[in-house]
Amino acid sequence: MPLKRPSRPSTLPILDQVRENIISCTLCPRLIQYCRGLGDTRRRMYRDQQYWAKPVPGFGDPNAHMLILGLAPGAHGANRTGRPFTGDDSGDFMYPVLYELGLASKPAAVSRTDGLRLRKLWISSVVRCAPPGDKPAPQEIRNCASHLAAELAALARVRVIVCLGKIAWDGYLAYLLGQGIIQRRSEFAFHHGAEYLLPNGIRLLGSYHPSRRNTNTGRLDRTMFTRVFVRALESLEETRASNRRRQTSAVRSSLRS
Numbered sequence: 001m002p003l004k005r006p007s008r009p010s011t012l013p014i015l016d017q018v019r020e021n022i023i024s025c026t027l028c029p030r031l032i033q034y035c036r037g038l039g040d041t042r043r044r045m046y047r048d049q050q051y052w053a054k055p056v057p058g059f060g061d062p063n064a065h066m067l068i069l070g071l072a073p074g075a076h077g078a079n080r081t082g083r084p085f086t087g088d089d090s091g092d093f094m095y096p097v098l099y100e101l102g103l104a105s106k107p108a109a110v111s112r113t114d115g116l117r118l119r120k121l122w123i124s125s126v127v128r129c130a131p132p133g134d135k136p137a138p139q140e141i142r143n144c145a146s147h148l149a150a151e152l153a154a155l156a157r158v159r160v161i162v163c164l165g166k167i168a169w170d171g172y173l174a175y176l177l178g179q180g181i182i183q184r185r186s187e188f189a190f191h192h193g194a195e196y197l198l199p200n201g202i203r204l205l206g207s208y209h210p211s212r213r214n215t216n217t218g219r220l221d222r223t224m225f226t227r228v229f230v231r232a233l234e235s236l237e238e239t240r241a242s243n244r245r246r247q248t249s250a251v252r253s254s255l256r257s
Contacts, residue, residue, distance in 0.1 A: 015155075035129050038080075046080055060118035060121050062154075064157065064158055071126060072136055077090065081112055086112060087109065101230070104117070145174060149175055161204050161205070168209070193228060210225060
């Protein structure tokens with residue numbers, strides 16, 4: 001009879017607290033003012049909508065095995081809808097891929113109440129407020145670091161992290177440095193398709209960000225993007241297989257002793 005793993009308690013209450021801390025954060029006055037200003041003026045096509053206009057928390061499966069890390073909320077996307085990669089061009093590019101791979105319940109993300117669910121996946125960002133020109137200041141990135149650390153601590157089952165763009169990549173490397181997991185960033189160069197097995201057993205993958213400037217110019221196409229997530233799923237299966245082999249070996253050793 002196969003050994004049964006002990007069930008783990010849901011991390012949802014912890015993530016609820018992380019979510020509240022993110023939403024109520026006011027560490028970056030420039031970004032808070034910018035987000036609220038966008039909500040007041042609104043884009044013409046969204047004139048009849050109420051903007052979220054505050055820091056955007058991550059979302060997904062609290063028992064996620066994979067995490068997607070982006071840069072920051074889009075000015076009229078997540079800053080409007082209150083959910084990462086929702087209601088903008090980047091999400092329109094990304095979610096059909098996630099849906100086809102079984103990671104999302106729908107191929108489109110329209111609003112935070114559209115019923116979209118993620119499977120074994122969490123989506124987050126290194127900066128939680130929309131920055132002017134998509135360029136957060138270094139101190140603003142540092143201010144948000146504690147939110148990322150809190151999410152990662154709560155998402156204990158994550159084994160693969162996919163960083164979308166170099167700023168997200170550098171933000172995650174800063175977390176690894178702060179935790180003492182790595183000693184130097186220079187050992188982990190960013191490029192599309194980059195892959196590293198970290199000392200803590202996490203698999204780190206890199207992709208160009210699915211922004212319009214990358215997808216419209218052909219720097220990133222659907223095939224390139226899909227391959228990154230196919231590789232992420234393959235690495236998860238490799239991890240599961242390795243864990244099964246270790247468990248089998250442990251059982252055999254126990255029976256021999």
